[in-house]
Structure formats: C-alpha cells, structure tokens
Amino acid sequence: MDYTLIRNRIEAIASRVKEIGGEVQEVNIGVPxxxxxxxxxxxxxxVKLPVSFKKVLEEFSGEFSLRWFLPDERADEFEGVFSGTPHWSLKRLPEIEEYRMGWVETVFPNPDDPYDKVWHNKLAFCDVGNGDYLAFDTTDSDDAPVVYLSHDDGRGHGYKIANNFIELIHNWSKIGFVGCEDWQWLPFTISxxxxxxxxxETAIRFREWIGLAEKMD
Structure with a gap:
C-alpha cells in the first residue's frame, strides 16, 4: 500500500475543506x-487482528483520526454528506469492543435473529458516534471484511464496506473519508x-463537486 499517497490524500482533503469554508477540527496521524x-x-x-489491519497499524499509523465539516445550509446532490470522521486506534480497541459487546448482550443477543446476527462474531474498531460501529467480520477469514453495525435499523446495517482494511482505506480516502454514518457513504455503494x-459515477461527481478530482491519485 502506498502510504505516501494516503498522506497526500489526507492533506488534500483537509486543505480543500478549508478552502470552501468548512472546518477541520483534527488531523492526527500517530506513529506506527x-x-x-x-x-x-x-x-x-x-482474537487475531485482520492481516491488512495489522499491516496498516505497523507500517502507517497505530492511531489515526480526521475530523472535517462542510459549511451548513447547503442544497445540492451531496447535502447529506456534511463531514468526515474516520478514525482507528490500537489502544482503544478494547473500549470500543466492550461497547459492541454491551449492545450484543442487552439488545441483540439472539444469533438466530437476522438483525441480531450481524452484531455477532465481529470486532468493532470505529465508533460512529451515534451507537453504530464499523467492524471486522471475524467469521470470514484472516483478513476480515469491514461491515456496518446499526443499532436502530439503519439502511446500511450489515453492508460490507470493504473486503479488507487496506481496501477500505484506499477507497474511503478517494471519496474524502466522508462521515462514518451509513447515510454518508451509502450513496457511493451499489449493493x-x-x-x-x-x-x-457518484464518486467521480463528488470529487469534482468538492474540488478533489485532481488530487486523489
């Protein structure tokens, strides 16, 4: 994975958000x-952490966070995309996973229920901030796919966001690391x-709209 490219994308996203009147609250790329x-x-x-997740932690950053927000009161095709809040942290994994397990134990305990089942056999690594999570599906392989866990019937519940963590970072960064909430990234999925x-086409239009078309490669 080209980590210099990822760093350049992060810098381009933060710079462009500021240029169009938005706010960048945090850019933190911790040490590997x-x-x-x-x-x-x-x-x-x-549990064993997924292979590509460990690779990124060890070669790029053990703790990363970016927080940006676009100007309010917009009316356009992408008005539902208002922020970007990607983050991960090796040291926070137990805390985040404890919250996921709390949901499983108190709200989604039945692995035979189709909705509850999505919450089982997962390892959460990113708390969305509204009770939802991005998580690894540990039932799949040693390089687990990334899925979305919704606590309140969100449309993205159970969606596979990427086949592995490296794919997630590559594709997510190309659409500006748009917000973790499912309604922000769902427009960029097909199924x-x-x-x-x-x-x-949607991702291309978004990059052109926000002014990142020339800065993602």
Whole structure:
C-alpha cells in the first residue's frame, strides 16, 4: 500500500475543506504500532487482528483520526454528506469492543435473529458516534471484511464496506473519508456486498463537486 499517497490524500482533503469554508477540527496521524504492541493487544482481546489491519497499524499509523465539516445550509446532490470522521486506534480497541459487546448482550443477543446476527462474531474498531460501529467480520477469514453495525435499523446495517482494511482505506480516502454514518457513504455503494465504489459515477461527481478530482491519485 502506498502510504505516501494516503498522506497526500489526507492533506488534500483537509486543505480543500478549508478552502470552501468548512472546518477541520483534527488531523492526527500517530506513529506506527510495534509488532509487540499488536501481539499484546491480540492476547488481550483474545482474537487475531485482520492481516491488512495489522499491516496498516505497523507500517502507517497505530492511531489515526480526521475530523472535517462542510459549511451548513447547503442544497445540492451531496447535502447529506456534511463531514468526515474516520478514525482507528490500537489502544482503544478494547473500549470500543466492550461497547459492541454491551449492545450484543442487552439488545441483540439472539444469533438466530437476522438483525441480531450481524452484531455477532465481529470486532468493532470505529465508533460512529451515534451507537453504530464499523467492524471486522471475524467469521470470514484472516483478513476480515469491514461491515456496518446499526443499532436502530439503519439502511446500511450489515453492508460490507470493504473486503479488507487496506481496501477500505484506499477507497474511503478517494471519496474524502466522508462521515462514518451509513447515510454518508451509502450513496457511493451499489449493493450490500459491493463495498465503496471509489471509481463509480457518484464518486467521480463528488470529487469534482468538492474540488478533489485532481488530487486523489
């Protein structure tokens, strides 16, 4: 994975948001995690972290966050896309996973129920901020896909956002790391299994609209 490209995209997104009158509250690219830190966290969680997630943690950043917001009172095709809040943190995984397990135990305990089932056999790594989560589907493989967990019948519940973490970062960054809420990234998907279509017509229009068309490659 070209981490210089990802850094350049992050800088371009933050710069462009400011240029059009938006606000960038945070850009944090932490130092890479060590192999020892990752191994210790796996032991603490009792699960192996997905291969591509570990690769990004070790080679790029063990803790990343970006928070941007577009100007209010817009009326356009992308008025539902108002922010970008991607984040992950190796050290916060137990905290985030504890919250997910809390939902499973108190609200979604039945693995035979189709809605509840989506919450099971997952490892949450990104709290959306509204009770929803981005999570790895640990039932799949050693490089688990990323799925969306909604606590209140969100349309994106159970959607596969990417086949693995590296694909997520590559495609998500190409659409400006738009907000974690499902309604912000759903316009860039085709089906519940398609993942983010970063080169589709909607994504191309979005990059042209926000002024990032020349800055994502």
């Amino acid at each position: 995690a060590s192999r020892e830190q990752i191994t210790e966290m796996e032991a603490r969680l009792g 519940p299994e398609s993942g983010i279509d970063a080169d589709g």
